[in-house]
Amino acid sequence: MFRNTYDSDNTVFSPQGRLHQVEYALEAVKQGSAAVGLRSKTHSILLALKRSTGELASYQQKMFRIDDHVGIAIAGLTSDARVLSNFMRQQAMSSKMIFNRPVPVNRLVSAIADKAQVNTQEYGRRPYGVGFLVIGQDQSGPHLYEFSPSGNSYEYYAMSIGARSQSAKTYLEKHYKSFDDCSLEDLVRHGLHALRETLQQDKELNVNNTSIGIIGPAGASETGVPPSGPFRILEGDKIEVFLQSMVPKEPEAPAAAPAAPAAAAAPAADEDVQMEG
């Protein structure tokens, strides 16, 4: 069988100037279930699809609080995510300790990106196998960033990562111009609609498999949120009201067709594997 000799080591460039190990790490992100992030003038939010390994198992954790003003959603290897989120928490704490200032979100994201870059260049390591969506609020307002194993980080108006995230991306690209002036409720509805696009045909979003992370002032259905609107993760019954607000999907036979081959090409993509997130 033909073996690509430029892909077994992260310290080797292919003749085209590509880093195959890094590209494979990006594939690891796509093995995880999807996460969606978006922002308005006042809020930034995350939505994620949780998997469960079976009837007797709990659902996985897709979101982590870093600090009052920063939260993340992950797709890929949960163990790598925990290492990186611990590092982010340390950075946030040290900014508080040294300067009494919440760490600027972009610097936090750059810090893990710089960490990830080292793993793409030195022998004996592997690139991280996890992607993040990072939301945060600082002096310059609400933010949304994507971090990926390649060591790149970008700021977006809206973004999705994980399995079948392209479908969510298509939804976001169609609607992102209206997000700026959205209320929290409208923003969450857009997020749920985008996340819904990543589901397999027979599945739907429910209170068990969906997480919502919010930074910004409390929404109409929320209670006990401090005025500063710190990061919070809504799960279970608290998201029922948001799920109710979703507009049922119009059954579009032609639109569903192009999504089908993608799912067929990777039938195992949504199967549950222990290490994956």
Add this chain to the structure above:
Amino acid sequence: MDHHPTNWGRPRNDTVDPYGTYPIHQRPTNVPKDAFAAGIQHTQQPIVTGTSVLGIKFKDGIMMAADNLASYGSLARFRDIQRLHPVGEHTVLGAGGDMSDFQYIQGILDELMIDEFAAGDGHTLGPAEVHNYLSELMYARRSKMNPLWNSLLVGGFKDGKRFLAYVDLLGTTYSASTLATGYGSHIAQPLLRRAVEGREDTLTEDEARKILEQSMQVLFYRDARSLDQYQIATITAKGVNISESRKLETSWSFAEGIRGYGAQTQ
């Protein structure tokens, strides 16, 4: 030879020879040392020192003053030292105490501000952040029993807010609408309080400057480690302004009538 000023006039301790003045082949080895010689010795007093720094709030921001003298013991050794140092766009640091430690702190802060500038993301460190940083630095050093021998005033103006606070070699911090370090905390602070407290929001820049001028004058009369050359820093919404060196108007004719000091015969 031990040139350290604390050891001037003291007999040389030949068993220690801290500066390695013996020729190598004669150097005593394995000789009993005193109980502390093996330990690490840290700063136990400042060497070249600056005296008071004053700071007050006024209507539009913060005003600070410090003279230009760095003393070596009681010798007026350097008379053109700037003890007010700008830190970024919004902050001034004023220092009394050891001037080499102050210069070391300036180096740390300059590097910090370059890092902030290089980040280029619109986030800047204001006076509150600089003060918090310094308090951590000073406290960490004193906890290693190796303090930076200064008392510092941090004054600044950012996002429409005035900031004035103190931190010293112990890591002690406090904040008030008038602050003074060193000799000034005894002599000038009561004067500043009387002039400023309750009027922080009405004092004009000219009035604030006059208050500091008068306090600096009193300090020059009373503080033997002070100088009549000084600078004033003003920090407002417009940014930081540190004046050229200015001279105090003082009159010493009254000294003729003083009895009890010096070489009078009666």
Add this chain to the structure above:
Amino acid sequence: MTSIGTGYDLSASTYSPDGRIFQVEYANKAVENSGTAIGLKVKDGVVLAVEKLVHSKLLVPGANRRIQTVDRHIGLATAGLPADGRTVANRARDEAAGYRDFYRSPPTLKTIADRIGHFVQMYTLYSSVRPFGISTILGAVDKDGPALGYHGAAVGKGRQLAKTELEKLKLSELTAREAVIEAARIIYLVHEDAKEKEFELEMSWIGPETNGLHVAVPKDLFDEAEAKAKEALVSGLE
């Protein structure tokens, strides 16, 4: 490429029989996959400009910068892998800070460029690391005046055309302000030539109007330069 599959191209520590180090050549391919970056050294300053290829319309314009500040007076523009660019920029900052700490004065561009050159070269020697997938332009105004190592420099995909355009200019007679206009024009020109996907222009400068600091080109001048660049493109095509 005849080298592929011979085994002489898998490590930076291996020469091929004809004396080439293929891993370094492949790293250059990574640079050529990215947008062009140019630098102009002129009479009273330095201008850096980058053609930032935009891979998604969801990106926030103006964020995600590819020109970095190394020290107050030193800027750095990269073409190639963005993550590698940040790593080199961070190293350059450390070098600048180290220089300041040791000499208590701002580093000259030559010092920083030398040190970064050494740093990057180390990654071409060993099999345990890969070379950096970037080319970098450093610009500064230091104690000797504007500095770039060249009058004009270009890296990345469109560097040949950019160099041709730079050679047409009388760079040593331009002001920094005029150079900003020219830089924008060249970036727009090389982009048009490659017919790539969307892009965003990013420019910084160091000159008399910036107080010797490396900062982004101010909005009014940026907009003027961009408008003129688009104009020049239209009139050039006719």
